[in-house]
Amino acid sequence: MIKGVLFDLDGTLLDRDSSVKKFIHDQYDRLHLHVGHIPKDEYVARFIELDQRGYVWKDKVYQQLIKEYGITGMKWEELLEDYLNDFKFHCVPFPNLTEMLEQLKNHNLTLGMITNGRGQFQLDNIKALGIEPYFDRIFISEWEGMKKPDPTLFRHALNTLNVQANESVFVGDHPGNDVRAARDVGMRVIWKEDRFWSHADADATVNDLSEIPLLIKELILAQ
Template sequence: MIKAVIFDLDGTLLNRDASVQKFIEFQYERLKNCLGHISKELYISRFIELDCRGYVWKDKVYQQLITEFNIKGITWEQLLQDYLAEFKNHCIPFPNLIRMLEALRQKSILMGIITNGKGQFQTDNIKALGLEKYFNTILISEWEGVKKPNPEIFEKALKQLNVLANESVYVGDHPENDVIAAGKVGTKTIWKREFQWDECKADFIIEDLGEIPSIIEKLT
């Protein structure tokens, strides 16, 4: 009997790649007086490269951009604050996100989020997507003092949801940090296919969030 579904955030619920693209284009246009000596395409592509799909924090990214492009009139600290303040306004969900969450809620499935990242930043993004009302627990690594793939953060989510591992399903896009780590704790696993990896040993593999309710129905 499945009682709970726990989700990763970036790359699973939030289309981070599309959101970053949208934000960085907007940042360039707003700050063109300081960035205009760099071509828009170069600024965007270099940011995305240095960002390394979110695995490099933006203080290092902006320091590198300031140095490489000899940016004047604005500091890396100001660029970072702009990122922190504005990114939430450009969050793009994956298709069928809300429909999927509504379907699970109608089945009285408990739901949680486990995400690595900065506490307030991730909270702002979750709110921007309108997700907080669906989740019974949200664990963000900075505030928990532990991050995926450490089993402690998965176990804490299960405890807060008051469910056993074999009564839960974990959904994520990263083969190691999400799928393998959750599997080791004892949950069923769903891999949301990610183009970076060819395969992943999950219990289920999906292309679209809309597939999740039927999987839960079968397991239940």
């Protein structure tokens, strides 16, 4: 019987690519006095390139931007602080996010989230999406002291939520950190399709979050 559904955050529930673009456009406009000598499109494109879809922390990104473009009047620490404080105001959810979570909660499923990242930063983004109340527990790598794809993190989450691996489904976008890692601990896996990756060895694939409740229902009926 399926009793629990666990989710990744970035690229699964949060449209991080759109959020980053929205944020960096706004940062350029707000800090135009310091970065205005750089063409806006170039600043945005270079930030996105250096960010590598979130796998490079922003201290290194801003240090490189200052070095390359000779940004003066602001230290990289101040640019990083601006990112930490302001990104939450630019969070873009994938379509049908709250409706999907609402349907799952209405079926009395235990909901959890496992996400890599800085603790307060990720929690601020989750709150900005308005989805924190739907989750029985949220596990953020910094606060848990371990990160995906460490199987210990997945087992810890399952134990805390009091669901067995074979009673749960994980939904994520990364073929390794999410899909393979969850399968390795015995969970069913739904891949939230991402154009950046060509394939993931999941039990099912979705393009839209609205497809998830039906897939979960089919898994329950198949038991």
